[in-house]
Amino acid sequence: MPDTINPERRRFFGLAAMTLAAAEFGLAAVANAQSSAASSSVARGGAIASFPALRQTRAGVLDIGYAELGPSGGRAVLLVHGWPYDIHTYVDVAPILAAAGYRVIVPYLRGYGTTRFLSQETPRNGQQSAFAADMIALMDALGIEKAIVAGCDWGARTVNIMAALWPERCEAMVSVSGYLIGSQAVNREPLMPAAELAWWYQFYFATERGRAGYEAHTADFARLIWRTASPTWMFDDATFQRSAAAFDNPDHVAITIHNYRWRLDLAKGEAQYDAYERRLAEAPSIALPTITLEGDANGAPHPDPAVYAKKFVGPYEHRTIGGGIGHNLPQEAPEDFARAVLDVARI
Numbered sequence: 288m289p290d291t292i293n294p295e296r297r298r299f300f301g302l303a304a305m306t307l308a309a310a311e312f313g314l315a316a317v318a319n320a321q322s323s324a325a326s327s328s329v330a331r332g333g334a335i336a337s338f339p340a341l342r343q344t345r346a347g348v349l350d351i352g353y354a355e356l357g358p359s360g361g362r363a364v365l366l367v368h369g370w371p372y373d374i375h376t377y378v379d380v381a382p383i384l385a386a387a388g389y390r391v392i393v394p395y396l397r398g399y400g401t402t403r404f405l406s407q408e409t410p411r412n413g414q415q416s417a418f419a420a421d422m423i424a425l426m427d428a429l430g431i432e433k434a435i436v437a438g439c440d441w442g443a444r445t446v447n448i449m450a451a452l453w454p455e456r457c458e459a460m461v462s463v464s465g466y467l468i469g470s471q472a473v474n475r476e477p478l479m480p481a482a483e484l485a486w487w488y489q490f491y492f493a494t495e496r497g498r499a500g501y502e503a504h505t506a507d508f509a510r511l512i513w514r515t516a517s518p519t520w521m522f523d524d525a526t527f528q529r530s531a532a533a534f535d536n537p538d539h540v541a542i543t544i545h546n547y548r549w550r551l552d553l554a555k556g557e558a559q560y561d562a563y564e565r566r567l568a569e570a571p572s573i574a575l576p577t578i579t580l581e582g583d584a585n586g587a588p589h590p591d592p593a594v595y596a597k598k599f600v601g602p603y604e605h606r607t608i609g610g611g612i613g614h615n616l617p618q619e620a621p622e623d624f625a626r627a628v629l630d631v632a633r634i
Contacts, residue, residue, distance in 0.1 A: 338356070339355075344425070346428040348404060348406070350403045352395045354392075355392055363431045363434035364437065364632075366380065366391065366392070367422065368399070371512050374393045374399075374400065377391075377393050377624075383625040398413070400536060413545035414556040415469065416448055417560055418441065420563070422446075423449065433458050435461075437461035439463040439464075448468060450573045457575055458575070458576075464579070465579040466573070466590070466599070485588040488512070488547070489551065505540065516615065517615050517619060518613060520615070572599070573601070576634035579605045581607050581608070582616045583608065583612055584612055592605045602634045604630075
């Protein structure tokens, strides 16, 4: 695969974005951003980027692992990852936002990294509203009343749901691939054959063979999805392995399989989320200030921006990011993603 985002190009544009930030946030912000980049985006001694020591907090049914950057008194930004990715989707985004004065929270979803269920008795539930409820519980645990919410893949769906069900907790939103709220009723409807083909893994996971296959070959499966979803992103093995470690979570396979089976109504959710799902089944509009993003080389299933634009009834902008950017947009184009967060914060 051709390499469209190499480390030197990333550093060049990262520093350019930070220079733009100087006019808005002062020279101190740029100095801090460059310092963060030295230890994160541009790793020392050839090591790959990393977050500071992770933190843990009890929130709802979980003990959530998360990274935190920036001043504790800054406006909060919640960055939510997807599948099969992890918090390192934002490893080059978070320092830019932190340097601009934001308190940046990057949590592991249930079934990933250091996040754990508090009880063995809690169902390993991957339905869409459960993830959003987890994030609200995390905000409660951290004393965050409102946050700018931003996400990609499962994370985009999660922040969409937060914006729809808890708008009073969200200041603004950035969402890769737009409006991703779904319902079991909608998912029962067949698609055109080419569209069904793009969802092959969902049907694979509906079988016992698929569950066993994912359990036996989790990292290989994730690597395949990375390659097909971002066909022009030439990530190296160290970058992949950094994220693949998050899939060693004891609940990862169960959460992944339940998520895709629940979508097709092949697995039940929990009664405590029924009211949320009824509201989501109505495809509620989102009134928050929103910027949606799409990569010009996204190889994963994704809706056309023209289809979902009408779902955003507040201040709204869509941006297509060029240059061979695939599905994992925040990691492939971190400066563009960070710029969207900074811009939506001012709307």
